[in-house]
Amino acid sequence: MQRPDFTIRLPHDVRGLAQTEEYFILVQERNERRLRLHDYREIYNVPGLYDHLLSDLLQCTSPEVITRMLSAEVGKVGVPIADLVALDLGAGTGLVGAALQQRGIRRIVGIDILPEACEAAHRDRPGVYWRYYVEDMCNLTAQAHQELTATRFNAMVCVSALGLSHVPTAVFTQGYNLVARDGWVAFNFKPASQSTRDVADFPHFISRVIEAGLLDLQVSHSYRHRLAVDGSPVNYVAMVGRKRANIPPDFILQV
Ligand SMILES: C[S@@+](CC[C@H](N)C(=O)[O-])C[C@H]1O[C@@H](n2cnc3c(N)ncnc32)[C@H](O)[C@@H]1O
Known part of the structure; x- marks a missing residue:
């Protein structure tokens, strides 16, 4: 770099x-x-x-925390981590892709709505992503949709991208539904104690997804995601689960 x-x-x-x-x-x-x-x-x-x-x-630990949790859960069932084909949703500059690669995952596909993110990932971390799509996950071009479907993901990570004017539940759902049954899903979010509706939405949504048996939660972990600019802690929850079924459209919250 x-x-x-x-x-x-x-x-x-x-x-x-x-x-x-x-x-x-x-x-x-x-x-x-x-x-x-x-x-x-x-x-x-x-x-x-x-x-x-x-x-x-700001000492953000989330890429490290989430990829470590994912790797540990995959290891518990004896699946070689190198077998994962992972979608990195909201990939940004590739911090998460690099952490996945360090864990031994070789097939990592990034997607981000911003061309600047793709340029930064290629500029700062060449060789991390097998493919990187500049696409709105919720409004994929026909070609991207066809290629992403054909990729047969068995894992998705979505780090520091949910809620807070970032990725709404519809976007998470689109990515999630690309993952094969029994595939791994790892993500983090700000817990619901905050006042804004935007923040409360994702915890509510994911609770419903888990209660309905669509996502089989393996581990949940509360931790310090990063420092705020005033030095106070910003605490998040990280989860790793196994997808058991697609999320139907009526689960998606309209924000
Ligand atoms: C906070 S950044 C996180 C980047 C990276 N995951 C990390 O941990 O460093 C959230 C990213 O989500 C992307 N994003 C937001 N909406 C999106 C959408 N509809 N489709 C794809 N990416 C999206 C943003 O452009 C941004 O790069």
Whole structure:
């Protein structure tokens, strides 16, 4: 990866800022720009910025936590991890793809709605993804749909992408339904104690999916996903389960 040609300043005066409003100051060649953590296009365009911000400064552990949990569950049933063909939904710059590859998974397909994400993944982590689609998971082109269906995934990971104006339940469902029966599904989300409806939706949705026996939950783990820009912990829940059946359309929440 290229040497970073930027510095980041985290704001000091932002106690309790909503997660969707968190921001930082990017300094490049004496120019300062205020960016929200959710300004993905701009962030992905700067080599190494997303990784430095999330992994180094905000100490995001989710790619590591979730891929470790997935690997442990697969290991318990004696399946070689190299047999997994994994869809990385909302793949971004490839942090999760790289963690999957380190665990021994070789067939990793990324999908992200932003071309900047695909460019960043190829630029910063060449060789991680077998294929990387720039597509809206919920509105696939016919060709992508045909290729993704033919890929016969037996695993899907969706890390740090659910709720909070990111991936709605319809998008999760589209990816999930591409996974073969008994395949592995690993993801994280913010638990429902927060006030906004956007956050509460996914926990409610996934509880229904589990209660209906569509997803056979193997393990659930509460952990510190990352630090907020004010230094306080942002806690998430990570789950790994086995898909037993498709999620029908009437489970999808209209946000
Ligand atoms: C917070 S980022 C997470 C990136 C990566 N999983 C990680 O952990 O570093 C969420 C990603 O989901 C992508 N995304 C949002 N909606 C999507 C959709 N409908 N289809 C595919 N990707 C989507 C965004 O573009 C963004 O790159």
